[in-house]
Amino acid sequence: MALRRKSWIAVMVAALFMAGLGLGLSCSKRNEYIDMGTYYIAIYEASRPDATASSEGGDSSRACSRSGVLPWVNVDWNEAKAACEAAGARLCNADEWGDACDGVKGSGGSTYPYGNTYRGSTCNGSDAGKERAVPTGFMSACVSGFGAYDMSGNVSEWTNESSGSGRVIRGGSFDGASGSGYLACAVEVGSNPSNSHDSKGFRCCRDK
Ligand SMILES: [Ca+2]
Numbered sequence: 001m002a003l004r005r006k007s008w009i010a011v012m013v014a015a016l017f018m019a020g021l022g023l024g025l026s027c028s029k030r031n032e033y034i035d036m037g038t039y040y041i042a043i044y045e046a047s048r049p050d051a052t053a054s055s056e057g058g059d060s061s062r063a064c065s066r067s068g069v070l071p072w073v074n075v076d077w078n079e080a081k082a083a084c085e086a087a088g089a090r091l092c093n094a095d096e097w098g099d100a101c102d103g104v105k106g107s108g109g110s111t112y113p114y115g116n117t118y119r120g121s122t123c124n125g126s127d128a129g130k131e132r133a134v135p136t137g138f139m140s141a142c143v144s145g146f147g148a149y150d151m152s153g154n155v156s157e158w159t160n161e162s163s164g165s166g167r168v169i170r171g172g173s174f175d176g177a178s179g180s181g182y183l184a185c186a187v188e189v190g191s192n193p194s195n196s197h198d199s200k201g202f203r204c205c206r207d208k
C-alpha cells in the first residue's frame with residue numbers, strides 16, 4: 001500500500017510539473033527571443049499563455065513567444081501593447097521589426113524573410129490556401145535570416161509605429177489579397193488602434 005501511494009504521489013508530481021510547463025514557464029525564457037544586438041525580438045508571433053496548436057486560449061495575462069501554438073488574434077493595439085508590457089517587453093518599432101524580417105540590420109535586406117523572390121507556399125499568405133491562422137512556426141521555411149518565424153503572413157502584426165491617427169501593422173496575413181503585396185518585409189499598413197480581427201496579431205520586442 002505504501003509503495004502504491006508513493007507511486008501515485010510521483011505521478012501527481014510529474015503531472016503538476018508537466019502542467020507547469022504547459023502553463024507557460026517557457027513563456028519567460030530569454031531564448032524565445034532573438035538577440036539583435038541592441039534589442040531582442042520574439043522568435044514567434046505572440047500567443048496567449050494557455051494557447052495550444054488547436055486553441056488560441058483565453059488567458060490575457062501576458063504575451064508569450066512559443067512555437068507550435070495558435071497566435072493571439074482579435075486583439076486591438078492597446079491590448080497588444082499591454083500584453084507585451086506584462087511580459088516585460090513592448091511592441092516593436094518599425095526598424096526593429098523590419099530588420100528582423102529582412103535579415104540585415106540597418107538599410108538593406110531581403111524583400112521577404114526567405115529571400116527576394118516571392119514564393120506563395122512558403123509563408124501563410126492567401127496563396128498558401130490555408131485560409132486560417134496556423135500554429136506559430138508551422139510554416140518551417142517561413143523564417144528570416146535572424147531566425148524569426150511568420151514575419152510574412154499568418155497573422156499581421158501590430159507595431160508601435162504611428163500612422164496618422166492610427167498604428168502600423170506589418171507582414172500581411174492569411175486572408176490578404178492574393179499575390180505578394182502585403183507580405184513583403186517593408187510594407188506598412190495603417191490601422192485604427194481600436195481595430196481587431198481574426199487575422200491580426202502582434203509580436204513583442206524587448207530592451208537589452
Ligand atoms: Ca534592414
Ligand SMILES: [Ca+2]
Nearest residue numbers: 150153155171
Ligand atoms: Ca506574421
